[in-house]
Amino acid sequence: MKRLRAVALLMLACWTLPACALELYGIPADDIALWAAPVEGKGVFAAYRAEQAVNPASTMKLLTGxxxxxxxxxxxRWHSELVSAAPLRHGVLQGDLYWIGSGDPRFANRDLQGMLRTLRARGIERIQGRLLLDKRAFSRIGSASDFGGDVGRVFMVDPDTHLTGLKVAWLRFFNDGNGARVTLDPPLAGVRLSSALSDGGEGPCDDVRRSVSIQVENEQVSVSGALPRSCDGAQSYVNVLDHDQYAAQAFAALWRELGGRGPAASGRGTAPPEARVLASHDSDPLLVALADINKYSNNTMARALFLTLGRVAGGSGDTVADAERAVRETLAEAGISAAPLALENGAGLSRQERVSARLLGEVLRSAARGPYAGEFLASLPIAAADGTLKKRFANLGPRLRLKTGTLDGVRALAGYWQAADGRRLAIVAIVNSPRAAELVPALDRVVSDLVTRFDPAAGVPPEYNLPVPPSLPVEPR
Structure with missing residues (x-):
């Protein structure tokens, strides 16, 4: 029965694909959905199970972006402020300082440091009151459910109004003749770092984590192992503290570095209307954040962008619900049917999110025809060159730009091929299968076939067979 169903599906593909051919290279017929269409044309070049609801993994970031x-x-641009209604006398801010966060996904320690330098330039030497985090920008952050086994992993960091440095602390390693050692940057007062490093002598240092063991338990970070001398200056990162703790302790550490004193304590609070702005920071433009999100498939930043849509759209006061409404309205305004869209956080870090290959493909075609086509295209990984596509599609090269999607049971690709004559093909191919990880070479071959059918000049030899990647990622992208 299963074989008859597969044959029937392949016969259907013959009616929708050029040259009456669809080679799946071992992918079960029920486990793949694809859609491809010329950007400059009206028709659909290829469609197979294109209306089926599928988990898109991180290709969902394309819809959010x-x-x-x-x-x-x-x-x-995201705008962050330090404000206070307290008087400043003789270098002392005699009251509370409020940090109004905006959910800036790229807000870094250097940006916080810049704001603190402005405080010092104003003559503030000591904060007598508290540091209070004003978190009104997001009423709630939504969920990424059913990832309990991954709690604590960096890709699971939630978005936040005061996201700072992606809430990671950097471990900086040294072995320069004065002993092997490690430091924490920034030096967070609430994090205890213990080190049992020894001199590892000569040897390579491709990744310091291959030479040392890093364990994180609550506020305790423990590092041990033999550190090669070639690892002098190497660094790695750890996910520590909760958002409020991290923001407050990063503030305190950087403030001390600048010679500042205080604050007396930290917490949450709403800035009073009469508060004056003492320092502010405007982020890099959205297009910079979008490149980080798509090229490196950053879940935390994508979720923050999704929430920003809700904050700006407003309406119900529920940031997550308002974000979903904004996405659905954008689809409707572009004339794209939202069926069978299901949203959880807009990042694809979800067991619940669903799209169809057709829906995602129509988004790609609309994006490529829209006023911001160049910005959207520039955010995508380039085949065999950068981001999550750096080690794939060496045969096709930079004319192919695709967003990847990776979850347990999901592998997905969505993006564009540009032919030498300028014609463009929007491509979506999504595998939902318990064997998805081992089907990556087959998925890549299916995409290569679509490209060469659309553009015979692409020149992929018929005997071309993609090798299995040396290490398939197991973390969501």
Whole structure:
């Protein structure tokens, strides 16, 4: 029965694909959905199970990014402020300082340090009151459910109004003749770092984590092992503390580095209307954040962008619900049917999110025809060159730009091929299968076939067979 169903599906593919051919290279017929269409044309070049609801993994970031470009524009910037209603006398801010967060996904320690330098330039030497985090920007952050086994992993860091440095602390390693050692940057007061490093002598240092063991348990970070001398200056990162603790302790550490004293304590609070702005920071434009999100498939940043859509759209006061409404309205305005869309966090870090290959493909085609086509395209990984596509599609090269999607049971690709004559093909191919990880070479071959059918000049030899990647990622992308 299963074989008859597979044959029937392949016969259907013959009616929708050029040359009456669809080679799946071992992918079960029920486990793949694809859609491809010329950007400059009206028709559909290829469609197979294109209306089926499938888990897109991180290719969902394309929908969120396109919605953000459309509604916010590429030059949108997140604005953060330090404000206070307290008087400043003799270098002492005699009251509370409020940090108004905006959910900036790329807010880094250097940006916080810049704001603190402004405080010092104003003559503030000591903060007598508290540091209070004003978190009104997001009413709630939503969920990424059913990832309990991954709690504590960096890709699981939640978005936050005061996301700082992606809430990771850097471990910096040294072995320069004065003993093997490690430091924490920034030096967070609430994090205890213990080291049992020894001199590892000569040897390579491709990845310091291969030479040392790093364990994180609550606020305790323990590092042990033999550190090669070639690892002098190497660094790695750890996910520590909760968002409020990290933001407050990063503030305190950087403030001390600048010679500042205080604050007396930290917590949450709403800035009073009469508070004056003492320092502020405007982020890099949205298009910079979008490149980080798509090229490196950053879940935390994508979720923050999704929430920003909700914050800017407003309406119900529920940031997550408002974000979903903004995405659906963007689809409707572009004339794209939202069926069978299901959203959880807009990043694809979800067991619940669903799209169809057709829906995602229509988004790609709309993006490529829209006013921000260049910005959208520039955010995608380039085949065999960068991001999550750096080690794939060496045969096709930079004319192919695809967003990857990786979850347990999901492998996905979505993006564009540009032919030498300028014609473009929007491509979506999604595998949902318990064997998805081992089917990556077959998925890549299916995409290569679509490219060569659309553009015979692509020149992929018929005997071309993609090798299995040396290490398939097991973390969501």
């Amino acid at each position: 396109w919605s953000a470009l459309t509604r916010l524009t590429p030059d949108y």
